[in-house]
Amino acid sequence: MKSLKLISLSAIIILILGGIPHLIAYGDLTDNVINTEGDIIEEVSSSDTVEVLKVEQSSPYAPLLGKWKVSWDSEEIKGSAIYQIKEVGETIKGFSVKLFDEHEQSMNDNTHVFTLKSFKDKKGKGIYKLDYEGEGYEIPCKIELITPNQLKVSYDYYGYADTEIWNRVK
Amino acid sequence: MIEFLSKKLEWLDVEYWFTVFNDWSLIYLIIPFFIIELIRYKFQGRLNKDLIFDSVANVLTFGAFYVIEIIIGILFATKLYFWVYANFSLPHLPLNWATVICCVLLADFAYYWEHRMMHRIGIGWATHTVHHSSPHFNMSVAYRFGPLDAVFPLFFSIPIVMLGFDPILVLLSELFVQSFQAILHTEVIKKLPGPIEFIFNTPSHHRVHHGSNRQYWDKNYAGILIIWDRMLGTFEPEVEEVKYGISEPINSNNPFTVFFHGLQRLSLKMTRVKGIFNKILVFIKPPDWRPK
Numbered sequence: 001m002k003s004l005k006l007i008s009l010s011a012i013i014i015l016i017l018g019g020i021p022h023l024i025a026y027g028d029l030t031d032n033v034i035n036t037e038g039d040i041i042e043e044v045s046s047s048d049t050v051e052v053l054k055v056e057q058s059s060p061y062a063p064l065l066g067k068w069k070v071s072w073d074s075e076e077i078k079g080s081a082i083y084q085i086k087e088v089g090e091t092i093k094g095f096s097v098k099l100f101d102e103h104e105q106s107m108n109d110n111t112h113v114f115t116l117k118s119f120k121d122k123k124g125k126g127i128y129k130l131d132y133e134g135e136g137y138e139i140p141c142k143i144e145l146i147t148p149n150q151l152k153v154s155y156d157y158y159g160y161a162d163t164e165i166w167n168r169v170k
Numbered sequence: 171m172i173e174f175l176s177k178k179l180e181w182l183d184v185e186y187w188f189t190v191f192n193d194w195s196l197i198y199l200i201i202p203f204f205i206i207e208l209i210r211y212k213f214q215g216r217l218n219k220d221l222i223f224d225s226v227a228n229v230l231t232f233g234a235f236y237v238i239e240i241i242i243g244i245l246f247a248t249k250l251y252f253w254v255y256a257n258f259s260l261p262h263l264p265l266n267w268a269t270v271i272c273c274v275l276l277a278d279f280a281y282y283w284e285h286r287m288m289h290r291i292g293i294g295w296a297t298h299t300v301h302h303s304s305p306h307f308n309m310s311v312a313y314r315f316g317p318l319d320a321v322f323p324l325f326f327s328i329p330i331v332m333l334g335f336d337p338i339l340v341l342l343s344e345l346f347v348q349s350f351q352a353i354l355h356t357e358v359i360k361k362l363p364g365p366i367e368f369i370f371n372t373p374s375h376h377r378v379h380h381g382s383n384r385q386y387w388d389k390n391y392a393g394i395l396i397i398w399d400r401m402l403g404t405f406e407p408e409v410e411e412v413k414y415g416i417s418e419p420i421n422s423n424n425p426f427t428v429f430f431h432g433l434q435r436l437s438l439k440m441t442r443v444k445g446i447f448n449k450i451l452v453f454i455k456p457p458d459w460r461p462k
Binding site: 006009010013014017018020021022024025027134135156157 | 172175176180181182256260261263264266268269272273275276279283329330333334335401402403
């Protein structure tokens with residue numbers, strides 16, 4: 001068989017097998033517009049393609065709003081951060097507002113780290129934005145309000161699993 | 171259908187099923203099948219010292235191959251995979267059925283080309299000839315590997331990582347293709363029903379691949395799907411009885427001779443060929459290439 005024919009056939013096969021999962025992933029993302037019972041609408045953000053949650057004025061998400069502190073003590077990262085969860089327009093987002101190193105030296109920050117997708121009966125889902133080796137990852141996570149002052153955030157991303165406890169900061 | 175293909179999968183589940191197929195198949199499939207083959211050899215009066223020593227050599231070459239693979243993996247391969255994934259990859263794909271199925275099919279297609287290259291390039295054949303040098307054909311032959319067999323798959327799996335597939339998923343898919351290949355090394359199963367023989371690689375198709383009969387040379391490179399060979403012009407059905415082995419037999423069951431004979435023959439050929447350019451060509455030209 002001639003080389004050109006071999007290359008063309010192979011390229012088509014690779015294009016099909018490589019393209020299908022991308023098409024499905026793209027379709028899955030853009031189709032994810034769900035209307036639930038009036039107060040929750042999931043849609044795709046035009047800016048960063050993350051599903052976000054729209055909330056009405058009478059927010060049932062008040063238990064989540066406010067400042068939370070999370071600490072890390074692993075080989076990869078030591079230190080802590082204060083996150084602030086607030087309503088941004090019609091969505092619930094979390095921002096890192098202060099970062100502490102392992103010596104408690106702090107610096108102000110204003111990074112979007114979390115977007116709520118759903119929340120009901122003290123449990124919900126969201127997107128947690130993490131940096132690892134210089135690359136940003138948007139990781140689906142589960143949240144659970146253990147007490148009014150403790151929020152459990154857990155995720156399992158391609159085998160990298162962790163659970164963080166966020167403590168409310170008054 | 172789309173709903174099924176886009177259904178999110180838990181990484182732990184995917185890893186579990188790959189472990190069942192890839193790792194545990196040695197326990198529940200390969201070893202029991204090899205025992206059946208030994209019993210069959212006994213009944214046929216073919217169970218002799220040569221076959222036993224050949225099988226032992228096969229397992230020992232696998233040990234050597236495994237050590238090399240682990241060293242390459244730890245020192246180089248995994249780091250390269252993740253570096254490419256982080257820096258030169260299309261958007262990372264979510265873990266769903268479409269991703270897993272397409273990754274396995276791409277790994278199978280990559281295996282086809284890697285396998286074809288190992289037959290058609292001098293340095294490739296120098297390592298892959300080890301696998302073909304056994305005059306027998308049973309499950310143990312599936313584990314007869316050459317010293318560089320862990321290197322060549324790298325060149326073909328890196329492009330899959332560049333397409334956005336997770337490196338671990340690519341690695342597991344490659345192992346799945348290899349595990350599927352292992353069960354094809356048997357004379358016990360003759361021909362399977364037509365549709366299966368048409369689509370999948372089968373023991374019959376793979377016997378042809380191991381044949382030293384001239385019409386069987388460089389045929390049936392497939393891993394899982396024989397349709398790659400049908401599409402790319404390298405398919406050959408099993409008609410004439412297969413004579414296993416290589417055109418210049420090594421006539422030895424010494425594991426060192428078995429493991430290194432390909433590289434030894436390649437270096438001998440290089441020393442005999444005159445001119446630097448021709449010496450380089452010995453590396454990249456087909457194994458039967460001779461300078462004019």
